[in-house]
Amino acid sequence: MNTSSARRTGLPALALGTVVVLAGCSSTGTSGSAPPGASAEPGARLAVSYGGGVRVLDGASLRSVSDFASEEFTRLNPAGDDRHVLVTTSRGFQVLDTGAGTTTTGALTDRVFAADTPGHVVRHAGRTVLYADGTSDTTVFDPAALAASDALPQSRTIEGTQAHHGVSVVLEDGTFLTTVGDADGRTGITVQDPSGRTVATSDRCPGVHGEGTARGEAVVLGCEDGALLYRDGEITKLDAPGDYARMGNAYVSETSPVVVGDHKDDPDAEGYLLDQITLIDTDRRTLEVVDLPEGVEYTFRGVARGPGDLAYVLGTDGAVHELDPRDGTVRRSMPVVAPWEGPAEWQDPHPAIVVSGSTAYVTEPATRSVHALDLTTGERTATGTLDVVPNEVAVASGPAA
Template identity: 65%
Template sequence: MKTLPLRRALVGAVALGAAVTLVSCSTTAGGGPAPSDAPAGEAGPRVAVSYDGGILVLDGDTLDTVGDFDSEPFTRLNPAGDGRHVLVTMSEGFQVLDTGAGSTEPAELTDTVFEADTPGHVVRHGGKTILYADGTSDTTIFDTAELADGDLPDVETIAGDEAHHGVSVLLEDGTFLTTVGNADGRSGIVVRDADGAEIASSDQCPGVHGEGTAADEVVVFGCEDGALVYKDGEITKLAAPDQPYGRMGNAYVSETSPIVVGDYKNDPDAEGYLLDAVTLIDTAALTSTVVPLPDGAEYTFRDVVRGPDDLAYILGTDGAIHVLDPASGEITDTWPVIAAWEGPADWQDPHPAIVVAGDVAYVTEPSAKSLHAVDLTTGEVRASAELDVTPNEIAPARG
């Protein structure tokens, strides 16, 4: 495998981020009472929801709109990791949205941008936020807490080798993992220590995509024929039961669970984006198992999350949240929430999505222009709101 050069530079975010001025349609603070344990005047949780040409910020308890901002036609929303800010993928890079969660400040789409050529994945781990630029394969890293402090964070830039749709992970001891690929495809990962020396590498991961850090900082990357697991300085390839194609493309993790839940596809010629099984990767035992879902419970990459008790919550095309116990592979509960739905024609098209903040799941229902808050301890719908726009991407901020 070709060696990736490691060049690190400390650069201020002011230098990185070109100022982008966007017009705010509304920055009205409020939207319902703060939780009883929040100081007077301090906002509770918030939810950011993208739509065609804009971003809403909603009160996480009442689902009232507290901010409405112009944006590009399609934007992705990524929690920054500090419980307050969201990173919006714009054409210039990652723009900072301040939801105001847990503060007395109104929501604001700031003019701070972490510049990136074709911004891609955002990873949060160990107090760091890691940004990946597909157009250069460069990785930008900053201390997550510095956003919450209101400061412009200093960043560390790790130069990539060849541009590709990739992702990077930084462990607490400085170990750096990043994907390897080029314009023709992606083949694996390389791992380096804090000084840049190579620890391990693998080119046995065709189409590498998706990552997750499980308990004890074991990292999993998805492949078109299985997965790579980085553990204790070594990389292990876990082959999918279906060969030559058994793809895991997204990993849904809890950092207190050794089991990774991955999406799973075994037909490379299948049309559309709906899937009907998940893969369970046990990073302690180094095993993988494919679990079919109940009939009518197909899903897309937007429809799986981890929540209370390290369980997985899958929003199916039947409109229900299916509770999966990763340890047993069993569906333990099913909660109807929205109307049945069909898969999107394109992955960017609005279709139902689920995200989690604590014990609450937020579920979009684009066909009804609605958003629902669901108690994941009971399955009860706590609140619902009909929006004036069609929701697409969603990101929570707990405050």
């Protein structure tokens, strides 16, 4: 496999149109055999992982379209082009063609972006950014090129310095932001301009994890005592109340200045259920923690942004709660699944939510089901019953009509 790399101390401009090295030699894999009841209508597709495989569902009927063998536990990440999904495996990021927007049943291809311990996938400004925890290397490519060839698209790998569980972001003008850490912990971020010159750094973010880019390319990363905000060349530390206030995931809309984050205030708490939400206004540079209604808890898989820049929280009470990020109020609650308990380990199957357009897709591992919820009417429009236990989920919306 041919690769291109650059040290951060002399990083060329990251405009992908200038990259000339082909980062991969691979051919398209064959389609999996479609299970009984398979259909191949054009439109959205849903990728659902389970122990040992990935199932692709029709986004309207939730009937199975195709099924592919994979590793026992994989993660699913939209690739950024509304058709492909990146499946994390022991080799790296494997390209799944869901067939969204076509009449094909899709394919789990043999195209893999090699990575030592593949981690976060970030989509922004027409680029997809892959982070390898085992090396801290960052790979950047244009997701629109995934359908253009049977080989991997052109990409650039930016070599890391010290391996850690991190994340990188590339902004519209090529500005490169990446986390700083090592085997002993994570401390902050560094920002470089397109020439590779360091323009900002911060070491005031213990346990830095998770990122999101809001309106105006305001980038937020969570810390164990608040968050970091990078905007217009400046890093601002936003302190959260209390000695411990971990935000590990950011849920964003690129048309909203408000970032919704999870919030954990007890480092010794067992399990993964949370009952508070972090709201970060990137225009005002403020951070607020708000309580959810009594009896409503969620996990990191239970928050998504949707129509009108609203947030949707999948609670343990079985309802999807529509939350206004401007003030943290719950506007309405829409029952979808039966009440559920939190997972013993974060990898364990438990309900998850993703949104495409005005439709929310909710998994229900206890009944081996996936549900479609119309966020306009609050009504459940379809249910797909599987013969496997759904775990992670990603949606490919297909091309816009």
